Amino acid sequence: xxxxxxxxxxxxxxxxxxxxxxxxxxxxxxxxxxxxxxxxxxxxxxxxxxxxxxxxxxxxxxxxxxxxxxxxxxxxxxxxxxxxxxxxxxxxxxxxxxxxxxxxxxxxxxxxxxxxxxxxxxxxxxxxxxxxxxxxxxxxxxxxxxxxxxxxxxxxxxxxxxxxxxxxxxxxxxxxxxxxxxxxxxxxxxxxxxxxxxxxxxxxxxxxxxxxxxxxxxxxxxxxxxxxxxxxxxxxxxxxxxxxxxxxxxxxxxxxxxxxxxxxxxxxxxxxxxxxxxxxxxxxxxxxxxxxxxxxxxxxxxxxxxxxxxxxxxxxxxxxxxxxxxxxxxxxxxxxxxxxxxxxxxxxxxxxxxxxxxxxxxxxxxxxxxxxxxxxxxxxxxxxxxxxxxxxxxxxxxxxxxxxxxxxxxxxxxxxxxxxxxxxxxxxxxxxxxxxxxxxxxxxxxxxxxxxxxxxxxxxxxxxxxxxxxxxxxxxxxxxxxxxxxxxxxxxxxxxxxxxxxxxxxxxxxxxxxxxxxxxxxxxxxxxxxxxxxxxxxxxx
Numbered sequence: 001x002x003x004x005x006x007x008x009x010x011x012x013x014x015x016x017x018x019x020x021x022x023x024x025x026x027x028x029x030x031x032x033x034x035x036x037x038x039x040x041x042x043x044x045x046x047x048x049x050x051x052x053x054x055x056x057x058x059x060x061x062x063x064x065x066x067x068x069x070x071x072x073x074x075x076x077x078x079x080x081x082x083x084x085x086x087x088x089x090x091x092x093x094x095x096x097x098x099x100x101x102x103x104x105x106x107x108x109x110x111x112x113x114x115x116x117x118x119x120x121x122x123x124x125x126x127x128x129x130x131x132x133x134x135x136x137x138x139x140x141x142x143x144x145x146x147x148x149x150x151x152x153x154x155x156x157x158x159x160x161x162x163x164x165x166x167x168x169x170x171x172x173x174x175x176x177x178x179x180x181x182x183x184x185x186x187x188x189x190x191x192x193x194x195x196x197x198x199x200x201x202x203x204x205x206x207x208x209x210x211x212x213x214x215x216x217x218x219x220x221x222x223x224x225x226x227x228x229x230x231x232x233x234x235x236x237x238x239x240x241x242x243x244x245x246x247x248x249x250x251x252x253x254x255x256x257x258x259x260x261x262x263x264x265x266x267x268x269x270x271x272x273x274x275x276x277x278x279x280x281x282x283x284x285x286x287x288x289x290x291x292x293x294x295x296x297x298x299x300x301x302x303x304x305x306x307x308x309x310x311x312x313x314x315x316x317x318x319x320x321x322x323x324x325x326x327x328x329x330x331x332x333x334x335x336x337x338x339x340x341x342x343x344x345x346x347x348x349x350x351x352x353x354x355x356x357x358x359x360x361x362x363x364x365x366x367x368x369x370x371x372x373x374x375x376x377x378x379x380x381x382x383x384x385x386x387x388x389x390x391x392x393x394x395x396x397x398x399x400x401x402x403x404x405x406x407x408x409x410x411x412x413x414x415x416x417x418x419x420x421x422x423x424x425x426x427x428x429x430x431x432x433x434x435x436x437x438x439x440x441x442x443x444x445x446x447x448x449x450x451x452x453x454x455x456x457x458x459x460x461x462x463x464x465x466x467x468x469x470x471x472x473x474x475x476x477x478x479x480x481x482x483x484x485x486x487x488x489x490x491x492x493x494x495x496x497x498x499x500x501x502x503x504x505x506x507x508x509x510x511x512x513x514x515x516x517x518x519x520x521x522x523x524x525x526x527x528x529x530x531x532x533x534x535x536x537x538x539x540x541x
Contacts, residue, residue, distance in 0.1 A: 032080035032111075053083060054116070060088040080111040089117050094124040094145065122146055122166075131156055141166055182238045183269075191239075191249045198256045200236035200263040200283050236283075237265035245292065249274040258283035261303045268309060276300065284334070294319040302330040304340060307361045314371045324365065324377040328384065333358040343388050349395040359388060375538075379423035386412070386421040418527060422534040432499070432527060439520050440495035444487060446513035499524035 035055055039046050050056060093110060108127035115134040122129070122141035125148045134156040142164035150170040160180045168186065173193045181198060237256065249271045256265055256279065263283035272293040280301045288309035295312055298321060305327055312320055333341040333354060341354050349355065362385050369378035390412050397405040415421050419428045494509070498520040509517055
């Protein structure tokens with residue numbers, strides 16, 4: 001059949017009125033189909049070799065295999081096809097028809113090397129399938145009869161890889177260039193993707209442009225605009241709808257390419273354990289897996305990332321290691337990719353419902369970090385939440401005004417500057433120290449009951465010492481310096497006394513200094529109350 005398929009591709013091969021070729025494997029062991037083995041069998045095939053030393057089969061090629069008889073003495077099966085170009089290749093390798101051990105499945109390897117295929121379809125398989133250094137336009141499998149122990153694809157170029165409704169124990173991608181990946185409604189135990197390039201750049205005569213949220217309502221009813229926005233782009237990378245939990249997923253050292261940042265990748269998958277490390281993601285990625293066990297997500301580069309249905313365990317028994325700084329400024333909310341919401345302008349801030357959905361993305365991470373004892377990252381997330389609330393308060397005061405909105409805004413600005421919204425008591429202590437020194441500098445120039453020497457008299461005494469010719473200049477200088485430092489000490493002590501509202505006795509100042517002291521006392525009482533709450537909050541965390 002192969003001989004006829006190569007030598008007479010335009011004639012009827014096999015059954016009448018059929019242009020299909022079928023090869024049936026039955027009790028073949030360690031067999032490889034390649035130009036060398038075919039020429040050894042049929043020397044005249046040498047004249048049909050292409051310039052790249054490959055054969056070409058233009059009609060539909062069926063690869064079938066089934067063993068119905070006794071398996072004794074059969075051993076491991078290793079079959080391969082190498083250096084052949086196919087127009088259409090259909091694989092139906094339901095190798096074992098009776099109940100056998102899983103070890104036999106795993107030891108049966110079918111290796112496809114250096115193939116060039118326009119359309120490859122897997123209809124049935126219960127053996128390990130390996131594709132290496134292949135160039136495949138469309139790789140499709142959406143049959144429940146596919147029950148492979150493993151499907152491995154490495155160092156290949158694929159325009160489309162669509163695996164749907166299959167049962168694959170181990171799905172492995174390494175070193176591939178893939179334009180469109182879809183994994184849907186599958187039952188898989190392990191998924192590993194490493195060092196791949198997912199080229200998701202959208203091919204279109206139109207240019208995708210960012211639609212600000214403030215223009216979206218007008219845009220969707222405006223028939224005069226012809227450019228495509230992000231809603232017109234379907235996901236080029238999809239992992240979703242798995243019927244069972246995947247025990248382990250590893251996605252590492254991959255590149256997700258995008259021309260303008262509007263291309264779209266979607267991950268909505270159920271998994272027990274997941275690793276997503278060292279990836280460069282230029283497109284928008286919807287990261288919505290449901291993780292029941294451990295999750296690692298570190299050293300990634302994101303352009304935009306959204307977490308609409310992200311579910312991770314919040315108990316300390318589960319290891320959740322997420323690098324917050326790699327996603328902090330990249331989080332957006334998107335409604336079916338119609339716009340990117342970041343609560344940055346008045347139009348966005350006026351939408352309370354979307355604002356709350358956007359906040360929810362941050363709240364998930366805060367709960368996880370806090371439950372796992374990661375105080376530093378929990379505080380960083382809390383600051384982002386408070387920053388968003390502060391934007392909202394500015395918007396409310398700007399649009400509605402009112403005393404309540406004014407004080408709400410100013411109090412939050414004060415909390416941000418003084419204690420970083422209760423996350424940094426040390427900053428409050430530093431700010432308090434500067435406030436005490438500032439008021440001490442004011443008190444230094446005002447006499448008090450603790451320091452009756454005016455600074456005018458002190459400066460006059462210094463001047464007289466340096467202009468006179470008295471022999472005891474040194475001793476007088478030390479005396480005046482002592483008085484100067486005593487005045488500084490009295491001013492600092494008075495400032496501390498006022499700030500922490502110790503108030504031993506009456507206020508020891510008169511005139512304007514008395515009112516300044518009262519104001520400092522009120523300020524100190526207010527700020528120290530905030531400091532104590534902030535300190536207790538950090539101790540409790």
